[in-house]
Amino acid sequence: MTASEAAELIHDGDNIAIGGFTPNGDPKAVFRELSKRAVREHEAGHPFKVGIFSGASSCQSIEGDMALAHAIKFRAPFSTNKDFREHVNLEEIEYEDMHLGHMAERLRHGVYGTMDWLIIEASDIVEGTDECRLSLTSAGGIATTAARLARRIIIELNHFHSPLSRMLHDTFEPGECGFGRQPIPIIHVLDRIGKDYVSIDPKKIVCVVECNIPEEARQFKALTPTTEQMGNNVAEFLVADMKAGRIPPQFLPIQSGVGATGNAVLAAMGKNHHIPSFEVYSEVVQDAAIDLIERGLVKAASATAMTVTNEALHHVYDNIDFFAKHLVIRQSEIANSPEVIRRLGSIAINTAIECDIYGNENSSHICASRLMNGIGGSCDYERNGYVSIFTTPSTAKDGKISAIVPFCSHIDSTEHDVDVIVTEQGVADLRGKGPLHRAHEIIENCAHPDYRPLLREYLRIAEKGHTPHNLRAAFAMHDTFERKGDMRLTDFGEYIG
Ligand code: 0RQ
Numbered sequence: 001m002t003a004s005e006a007a008e009l010i011h012d013g014d015n016i017a018i019g020g021f022t023p024n025g026d027p028k029a030v031f032r033e034l035s036k037r038a039v040r041e042h043e044a045g046h047p048f049k050v051g052i053f054s055g056a057s058s059c060q061s062i063e064g065d066m067a068l069a070h071a072i073k074f075r076a077p078f079s080t081n082k083d084f085r086e087h088v089n090l091e092e093i094e095y096e097d098m099h100l101g102h103m104a105e106r107l108r109h110g111v112y113g114t115m116d117w118l119i120i121e122a123s124d125i126v127e128g129t130d131e132c133r134l135s136l137t138s139a140g141g142i143a144t145t146a147a148r149l150a151r152r153i154i155i156e157l158n159h160f161h162s163p164l165s166r167m168l169h170d171t172f173e174p175g176e177c178g179f180g181r182q183p184i185p186i187i188h189v190l191d192r193i194g195k196d197y198v199s200i201d202p203k204k205i206v207c208v209v210e211c212n213i214p215e216e217a218r219q220f221k222a223l224t225p226t227t228e229q230m231g232n233n234v235a236e237f238l239v240a241d242m243k244a245g246r247i248p249p250q251f252l253p254i255q256s257g258v259g260a261t262g263n264a265v266l267a268a269m270g271k272n273h274h275i276p277s278f279e280v281y282s283e284v285v286q287d288a289a290i291d292l293i294e295r296g297l298v299k300a301a302s303a304t305a306m307t308v309t310n311e312a313l314h315h316v317y318d319n320i321d322f323f324a325k326h327l328v329i330r331q332s333e334i335a336n337s338p339e340v341i342r343r344l345g346s347i348a349i350n351t352a353i354e355c356d357i358y359g360n361e362n363s364s365h366i367c368a369s370r371l372m373n374g375i376g377g378s379c380d381y382e383r384n385g386y387v388s389i390f391t392t393p394s395t396a397k398d399g400k401i402s403a404i405v406p407f408c409s410h411i412d413s414t415e416h417d418v419d420v421i422v423t424e425q426g427v428a429d430l431r432g433k434g435p436l437h438r439a440h441e442i443i444e445n446c447a448h449p450d451y452r453p454l455l456r457e458y459l460r461i462a463e464k465g466h467t468p469h470n471l472r473a474a475f476a477m478h479d480t481f482e483r484k485g486d487m488r489l490t491d492f493g494e495y496i497g
Contacts, residue, residue, distance in 0.1 A: 001207035006154050007033035009206060012041070013073070015051040015113055017146035019120035021305035021332060022080070022258065022284055023059035023218060024313075025139025027119040027156040029211040031062045038071030049073035053112055055141025055304060055332040056100050056283070056376060057081065057258075059216035067093060076112070077103045078374040080258065089370050097364055097374040100283065101336030104145040108176070118150035124163035125155060125208065126197070132205060133197040135166035138215065138313055139305035140331045143198050144171045153204045159212040162317035167324040168306075170194050172334055186340045189253055189279045189300040190328055214310050220287060221260040223267065226393050229424040230261060231268025234349060234391060237420060237427045239274040241387065247347070253281035255341070255381045256289075257350035258307060261391050263288045265349055270297045281346045283335050283377040285327065287312045293326050294319075301327045304335035336380040348385030350378035352392040352421075355446075356408045357439040357455060358467055359418045359430045361390050365410035367478050375412045382413045387420065394423040394448035400486040404447040406458045407474040421446050435467040454490055461492055472496050 007030050010016065020026030034050075041048035051074040052063065064083040066072050072087070076096040079085065088095045098106075106112065120143060124135035136143055137158065147153065172194030175181045185193050223231075241247045254269065256262040266288040269275055280289055280301035290312045292298040306313060306329065316323045334340065341348075352361045353372060361382075364374050382388040390413070392403040403423065415438070421428045426445040430438045436459075443455045454477065462468035473495040480490040 001209055003029035003209050003211065004033040006030045006207050006209050007037050010034060010050060010117065012046070012048045013050070014116040015053065016117045016119060017053045017107065017115040017142065017150055018058060018062065019118070019136065019139070019141055019143045019146070020058060021055035021139035021141035022057050022307040023216045024305050024307050025121055025137045025141065026059045026062055026216070027121045027154070028059060028061045028213045028216065029156050029209050030119050030154055031066065035061070035065035035069040035071060038066065038069040042070065051075070051112065053103070053107065053115065053146075055103060055139065057373070061216060074112075078376045080373045085371050085373070095371070097371070099336070099375065099380050100332050100377040101338070101380040104142045104173070104331065104333040107142065107145055107149055115146060115150040117152050117154060118146045119154045119156065120147070121156045121158050123158065123161035123165045125157060127202070129202070132200040132202045134200050135163060135197055136169050136171075136329070137161040137165050138308075140169060140171065140329045140335070141304060142332060144173045144331050145333070147198050147200050148173070150204065152206045153200060154206055155208045157208050157210045159210065160214050162320065164317065164320045166196050167320055168327055168329045169196050170328050170330050171196070171198055172331060174333065184334060184337055184340055186334070187343070189281050189302045189344065190326075192328060215313060217307070217309050217313070219309060220263050223264050226424045227261055227264035228268060230391050230393065230422055231265045232272075233422045233424070233427050234265050234389060235269045235272035235275060237422065237429070238269070238347065239272065247387070249276070251276050251278040252345045252347050252386055253279040255282040255346045255348045255385065256280070257378055258284055258286070258376060259351050261351040262286060262349070265391060266292065270295070281341070281344050283332065290316060293323065299326065302330060302335065303327070304330050304332040332377070336377045338380065338384040341381055341384040345386035346381060347387045347389070348381035349389045349391060350382060352390040352403065354403045354405050354408055355390060355392060355418070355421050355442065356405050357442050357459070358435050359415035359421065359438050359442065360408045360411045361413040361418050362408040362410045363412045367482055368409035379413055379417070383417045388413070388418055389420040389422060390418055391422045394425050394446060395450070399448070399450060400488070401481060402448060402451040402477060402487050404442060404451060404455060405477050406455065407469065409475060409478050450488055457492060461496055470496060
C-alpha cells in the first residue's frame with residue numbers, strides 16, 4: 001500500500017502505538033499522510049484526533065505535525081518537540097508525562113484501552129505462516145509488547161536502514177506480575193536474553209508500506225565552554241569518587257540523558273585520562289557514545305535507541321560486525337528496569353531545568369505551568385542509580401534565569417533521589433548531608449555568583465526548621481522573572497513586607 005492509502009485506514013478516536021524511541025526508529029511515511037488527512041477532515045467539518053503511544057519522544061512527522069494539525073487527543077509518555085509542547089501548553093492535548101520504563105507494563109494492563117494500531121518501522125521482514133519476524137531499525141522502545149497487543153499492524157519497510165540492523169537488537173518481554181515473574185537475567189551490560197527480531201502474528205498485518213526516508217534526527221548543539229566545563233566537572237567528580245573507593249577501579253556503567261549536555265558530558269569523560277575505559281547502560285546512545293565505542297574508550301553499551309545523526313547511524317551500519325559486538329539495543333522496559341539498573345550499579349547523569357537549594361529537581365516545566373519536554377527515563381535511572389547526578393548550566397536565557405532556586409517550581413526527582421548536582425560553577429555532593437548543609441553546598445558550589453547573595457538572603461529570611469523555607473518568598477525569583485523578565489531583580493522585601 002502507499003502511505004496515503006494506509007493513512008485512510010485510521011479512524012477518528014483510534015489509539016496508535018508506534019515503534020521507535022526518540023526521533024530514531026520511528027515510522028514516518030504514514031504519519032506524514034495522516035497529519036495531512038487530519039487537516040482535510042477538519043476542513044470538511046469532521047472530527048479527527050488519535051491517541052499516540054510510544055517508548056519515548058518521537059519525531060516531527062509524528063508528534064510535531066500531528067499537533068500542528070490539532071489531531072492528537074492523548075499522548076504518552078515523553079516528547080521533545082517544540083510544536084507538540086506549544087499545543088500541550090495551549091491545553092489542546094492531554095499529555096501524560098511518565099516514566100519510560102513503565103510504559104509497556106501500562107499497555108499490558110490496559111491503562112490506555114485497546115491499541116487499535118501499531119505502526120512500526122522495520123528494516124526487514126521474514127514471512128512465515130504462523131509468525132512474521134520483523135527486524136527493528138535504530139530503536140527498541142515498546143515494539144515487542146505493542147506488537148503483541150495491537151489489533152492491527154502497519155509496517156513501514158524503510159530501505160534507508162540496513163537489514164543488518166537486526167544484529168544489534170535483543171527483544172525480551174518480562175512475565176506478568178503475580179504469576180511468578182522471573183528476574184530479568186541481565187548480569188553484564190552486553191548480556192543478550194531475548195531474540196533479535198519482533199515476532200508478529202501475520203493475521204494482524206494490514207499492509208506494508210515501502211519507503212526510503214532518513215531519520216529525522218536532531219543535530220546536536222556544538223559544545224560550548226559551559227557544557228564542556230560541566231562535562232569536566234562530572235568527570236573529575238567521578239574520578240575523585242573512584243579514588244575514594246566508592247566507585248570500583250573497573251568503573252561502573254554510565255547512563256547519560258538526552259540533549260546537548262548529555263552528549264557533552266560523555267565526550268568529556270572520554271577525554272579524562274584518569275577514567276578507565278567504561279561501559280554504558282542507558283536509554284539512549286548519542287553520537288559521542290558511538291565515537292567512544294569506536295575508540296575503545298567505551299567497551300560495551302546497552303540502550304533502547306541510537307539517538308544519533310544519520311551520519312553516525314550509517315557509520316554503525318557500515319561497521320555492523322564491530323558494533324554488534326559492543327552495542328545492544330533493548331526494549332525500553334528492560335533498558336529502564338529498576339532491577340537491572342540497580343544490579344549493574346549504573347551512574348545516572350541527567351539534565352535538569354532547575355534544582356532547588358535542598359536538592360529537589362525539575363526537568364520538565366518552566367515556571368511551574370509550562371511544559372518543556374518531560375521526565376523521559378531520567379527518574380527511572382536517578383531513583384535506582386548507584387550515584388544519581390543532575391547537571392545544569394547555572395543560568396539560562398543570558399543570565400536572566402538562575403537554575404538554582406529556593407524551591408523548584410515543579411518537582412520531578414525529589415531531594416531523596418538526587419545525590420550530586422553539577423553546574424559549570426562546580427559540584428555539590430549531597431550524600432550524607434542534612435538539608436541546611438546541602439543548601440550551603442549547592443549555593444556556594446553550583447549557583448552562579450550573580451545569584452549567590454539572593455539565595456543566601458533567602459536562607460536568612462526562611463523560617464527555622466529542618467528544611468527552612470519562607471512560604472511567601474519561595475517562588476519570588478520565578479515570580480520576578482515572570483513580571484520583570486530577570487530573576488536578578490528579585491526583592492524578597494516585596495514578598496515578606
Ligand atoms: O532553550 O532551546 O530556547 O535555547 O531549555 O536547554 O541548555 O540547550 O540543554 O538540550 O540539554 O535540554 C532539561 C530540557 C535541557 C533536557 C532539558 C531552556 C534553555 C534552552 C534547552 P532554547 P539546553 P538541553 C531522557 C532523560 C529531560 C530529563 C532527561 C530534557 C532549552 O535535558 O528534556 O534528561 N531533560 N531525561 O534556555 C527556562 C530554565 C531553563 C530554561 C534551560 N531554568 N528556565 N528555560 N532552559 N533551563 C532520556 C530519554 O528518555 C530518551
